[in-house]
Amino acid sequence: MNKIFWQAKRPSAGLKRPSAGSQHSFWTTIVLSVGTSLLMSGTASAELTRAELKIGITQEFENLNPLIMSMSATTYIYQMVGRSLVILDQNGKWVPQLAKKIPKLEDGSAKLTPDKKKIIAVWELKDNAVWGDGTPITCADFAFTREVGINDTVSVSSKETYTMLEKIDWDPKTPKKCTMTYDKARWDFYQMADFRPLPKHLEEPIFNQYKTQNQGYEKNTNYSRNPTLPGLYNGPYLISEVKLADHVTVVPNPKFYGEAPKFKKIQIKLIPNTGTLEANLRSNTIDKVSSLGFAFDQALAFEKKVKSEKLPYIVDFKASTTYEHIDLNLDNPLLKDVRVRKALVYAINREQLVKALFEGRQEVAIHNLAPIDSWYTKDPKHVVLYPYNRKEAAKLLEEAGFKLGSDGIRQKDGKRLSFTFMTTAGDKTRENVQVFLKDQWKAVGIDVQIKNQPAKVFFGDTTKNRKFDGMAMYAWESSPETSPKSNLHSTMIPTAANGWSGQNTCGYSNPKVDVLLDKLDLEFDANKRKALMAQILHYYTDEIPVIPLYYRSKVAVRPLGLTGFQLVGHQYAETNNVENWDVK
Numbered sequence: 209m210n211k212i213f214w215q216a217k218r219p220s221a222g223l224k225r226p227s228a229g230s231q232h233s234f235w236t237t238i239v240l241s242v243g244t245s246l247l248m249s250g251t252a253s254a255e256l257t258r259a260e261l262k263i264g265i266t267q268e269f270e271n272l273n274p275l276i277m278s279m280s281a282t283t284y285i286y287q288m289v290g291r292s293l294v295i296l297d298q299n300g301k302w303v304p305q306l307a308k309k310i311p312k313l314e315d316g317s318a319k320l321t322p323d324k325k326k327i328i329a330v331w332e333l334k335d336n337a338v339w340g341d342g343t344p345i346t347c348a349d350f351a352f353t354r355e356v357g358i359n360d361t362v363s364v365s366s367k368e369t370y371t372m373l374e375k376i377d378w379d380p381k382t383p384k385k386c387t388m389t390y391d392k393a394r395w396d397f398y399q400m401a402d403f404r405p406l407p408k409h410l411e412e413p414i415f416n417q418y419k420t421q422n423q424g425y426e427k428n429t430n431y432s433r434n435p436t437l438p439g440l441y442n443g444p445y446l447i448s449e450v451k452l453a454d455h456v457t458v459v460p461n462p463k464f465y466g467e468a469p470k471f472k473k474i475q476i477k478l479i480p481n482t483g484t485l486e487a488n489l490r491s492n493t494i495d496k497v498s499s500l501g502f503a504f505d506q507a508l509a510f511e512k513k514v515k516s517e518k519l520p521y522i523v524d525f526k527a528s529t530t531y532e533h534i535d536l537n538l539d540n541p542l543l544k545d546v547r548v549r550k551a552l553v554y555a556i557n558r559e560q561l562v563k564a565l566f567e568g569r570q571e572v573a574i575h576n577l578a579p580i581d582s583w584y585t586k587d588p589k590h591v592v593l594y595p596y597n598r599k600e601a602a603k604l605l606e607e608a609g610f611k612l613g614s615d616g617i618r619q620k621d622g623k624r625l626s627f628t629f630m631t632t633a634g635d636k637t638r639e640n641v642q643v644f645l646k647d648q649w650k651a652v653g654i655d656v657q658i659k660n661q662p663a664k665v666f667f668g669d670t671t672k673n674r675k676f677d678g679m680a681m682y683a684w685e686s687s688p689e690t691s692p693k694s695n696l697h698s699t700m701i702p703t704a705a706n707g708w709s710g711q712n713t714c715g716y717s718n719p720k721v722d723v724l725l726d727k728l729d730l731e732f733d734a735n736k737r738k739a740l741m742a743q744i745l746h747y748y749t750d751e752i753p754v755i756p757l758y759y760r761s762k763v764a765v766r767p768l769g770l771t772g773f774q775l776v777g778h779q780y781a782e783t784n785n786v787e788n789w790d791v792k
Contacts, residue, residue, distance in 0.1 A: 256495055256769040256791050260473045264485050264494040266501050267663070268453065268478050272440075273431035274404035275357055278365045279667065280685055281500050284781040285476055288458050289441040292404045293331060293350075295784055296687050298774045302399060306345060306442070306465075308332045310398050320393055326374070327397050333384040336465040339407050340438030340446050347378035347386035352408040356415055360707050361422050363672075366694045367709050369402050395732045396691070401780060410439050422707065444469040444787040454478055469787040480634075482506055489521070489765065497765035499775060499782060503637045504566050507763035520768045525569075526775035529578045529687060530760040534629075535671070535680040538715045538753060542625060543678070547608040549752040553594040555601035555652045561644055562758050565637065573756035575749050576695070580777055581688040583741040590742040592749040601652045610653065618653035626655040627678030630670065633660035638681060641757070671713055674702055680713070683760060687778040689737075693725045696748065716753035768792075 267281035274290055277283065291305045304310055311317035311329040318329035337345045356362055357370030364370070372394065377387040390397050410430055418424030430437055436447050444466065445458035455477045460469050477494055479485045482502055488494045502510060511523040536543050536552075543549060558572040575591060577584045585591060610618035610625050618625040629646070631638045639660070646656050656679070661670060670676050684695070694700050698717040700710035721744055728740045762775050764782070772788035 256767050258470050258791055261471045262475045262494045263496045263498050264479045264501055265476050265498045266480055271432055273429045275364050276426050284783055287781050287783040288445045288786045289443040291443050293400045295401050296778055296780050298776045306333055306337050308334055327390045327393050329388050331386045334465050338463050340441045340461050340463055342463055343409055346383040349405040349408045351376040353406045359419055362425050363707050394729050407439050467787045470790040495767050499762045499764045502763055521765050524764045524775045526762045526777050527580050528762045528777040530683050530685045531576050532683045532757040532760055534755040535713050545608050547604040551601040551604040553755055554597045556648045557596040570758045573758050575745050578759045583738055591745050612653050617655045628659050629656040629679045630659055630676050631681040632663040632666050673708055685779045691728050697725050698722055714753040721747050
């Protein structure tokens with residue numbers, strides 16, 4: 209499962225995105241179990257029609273409440289049934305959705321306050337934008353959503369999505385004309401794809417009843433208890449059926465403001481085992497494999513079968529911002545020493561890793577920004593690089609006082625250099641990575657003990673509440689030119705005091721980086737923003753709060769007859785334009 213990260217705005221085979229509050233929802237998380245591909249002789253060639261499209265997915269989702277959801281699987285489904293003010297489209301361009309247009313400083317629809325410290329923007333909602341029960345979507349819905357988002361008892365990935373708005377005003381005579389006052393003059397004020405509205409008329413009574421209880425709202429929201437209520441959704445489709453651990457069905461929303469969707473029914477079918485996933489595809493039990501389906505190595509193998517067996521499918525690959533990495537818990541005394549963290553990186557041959565597992569078609573990661581991001585740099589003047597160097601790793605460990613013991617594991621003051629290494633249980637690709645890394649680290653005297661957990665526990669509790677004591681492996685999924693503030697700012701460290709909000713799971717804290725991150729938000733000059741990001745990346749790569757592994761490509765399999773489908777390389781799923789999918 210993947211983790212969607214830097215939410216102000218959840219791995220390869222299927223890691224995640226930690227899920228705030230998912231352990232309290234009946235939308236239970238099913239772990240991706242990667243099995244051996246099941247080969248079947250021949251493939252039935254059922255004709256694709258508009259009557260139904262069946263999509264295979266290997267990850268179950270969490271609570272579909274747009275404030276609480278945090279896993280990629282949830283976003284994949286939600287973007288069929290929900291819309292936001294704006295979205296980053298499949299071509300990487302910001303476009304309006306519920307909004308008529310995007311406010312701009314250039315045309316006066318957004319303005320700096322006289323002291324230039326804040327921005328006031330006017331967002332006009334589309335006249336025909338309504339909830340699935342016909343209730344108009346108004347500024348009151350967005351104001352209510354902000355109220356929920358800033359409440360300390362509600363666990364959201366990034367409260368800054370809501371706290372960055374000081375207030376939302378409107379005239380009762382024009383309830384769709386929202387004047388939003390931002391607490392700072394942010395250059396990216398218009399990038400509000402994660403500010404998805406809640407239906408006030410359905411959710412406010414529940415919130416008022418439970419808002420003083422920690423995670424009380426998460427447990428009782430209609431999205432958990434009554435997920436098929438039409439009024440919860442405003443996208444091209446509505447949730448019509450939920451069968452736990454099996455499938456979710458969506459049907460067209462007759463009240464949708466945009467282009468009418470083409471398929472009369474779409475079923476998202478949960479198939480946790482990817483071997484079974486391929487078998488279902490070949491037998492036409494499903495028509496398509498989502499981007500949360502095949503692992504990269506399995507997609508490579510299936511692509512070869514498509515060509516050799518002339519199967520009626522297209523395997524899509526798309527470079528993305530997804531960043532596979534290992535979080536290090538910096539509260540661990542052994543990991544407080546930066547020499548140990550650097551040694552962990554020097555000791556692994558990441559080039560060999562991607563060659564062995566992915567035929568060299570995924571790139572070694574050097575930091576948290578992917579090559580498709582304009583802020584990316586690999587210039588050694590700006591970032592610290594860690595080429596495979598076992599001697600350098602051993603040297604750093606010696607300098608840190610760790611000497612080889614008789615069992616080949618280093619010790620210091622009688623304490624072994626040993627860590628617990630965790631990820632989601634059943635993820636074959638990640639488990640292969642773990643074995644590879646364990647052997648590499650053992651060669652320099654570092655011991656790791658693998659202790660994996662079901663995704664529901666790993667994301668819903670262990671990473672969310674920072675309960676891992678050593679290493680946690682998963683992936684972050686973001687968008688280009690997104691501030692990593694939610695991951696790196698010291699105020700974003702999840703604690704009991706802040707309701708376990710924030711995504712700085714490592715516990716990284718550097719006052720200089722905090723200052724740079726705050727400046728980044730307020731810098732309107734694109735070149736200066738890039739320079740600020742280069743400084744942040746220098747600290748990030750020099751201090752190593754995480755171990756970068758590789759940048760992941762997204763993959764999906766579609767039938768030859770499906771048109772209008774396009775993979776995207778950022779955190780907003782390809783389902784965002786589901787209304788354009790059609791049959792050739």
